[in-house]
Amino acid sequence: MTRLSRLYAHVLAIVAGACMALVFGVIFVNSLRRYVSGQSLPWGDELPVYVTIYGVMSGVALACLQDRHIRFAVLLDALSDHARGRLLLAMDAVTCIVGVALAWSGLVFVSRRPQVEASGLIGSAQDLAAATGIEALVWLGRMGTWQFAIVYGGVALALAAALRLSTRAKEI
Secondary structure, three states, rough: OOOHHHHHHHHHHHHHHHHHHHHHHHHHHHHHHHHHHHHOOOOOOOOOHHHHHHHHHHHHHHHHHHOOOOOOOOOOOHHHHHHHHHHHHHHHHHHHHHHHHHHHHHHHHHEEEOOOOOOOOOOHHHHHHHHHHHHHHHHHHHHHHHHHHHHHHHHHHHHHHHHHHHHHHHOO
């Protein structure tokens, strides 16, 4: 694994871990608040779902980069080492193309309706924007921010596959 690949793997692992920690923290605090006061956080049910998508996308890219993803190895096991290397190289190239296609389709999807509000988040996002004076924080309550995870995932996957392709090409 090259230095760039290791750095990218660390970044993906940090993002995935931070998303997992945030999801746990929000669910934990929301559960405690619900049992203590009988009220949930207004964004406590919706935010973990959206953050999880970013975490999963980071994890998928990390698995691809480390070549630890699920695959059916029946065909691979029947091939010679040379043919196996060529097939894996082709699979990395196809994965890179799929990542680019995912990013493009996500971008088209997000750009069609970026203003749609996330019902559980918009009120808190507007309050936060008003309290801080940072109007851009309203975007935390819009679906486009969270649907952008598709674009992020596609770019992350394409980059991971390209790095893996480069590493594998040097090994052949």
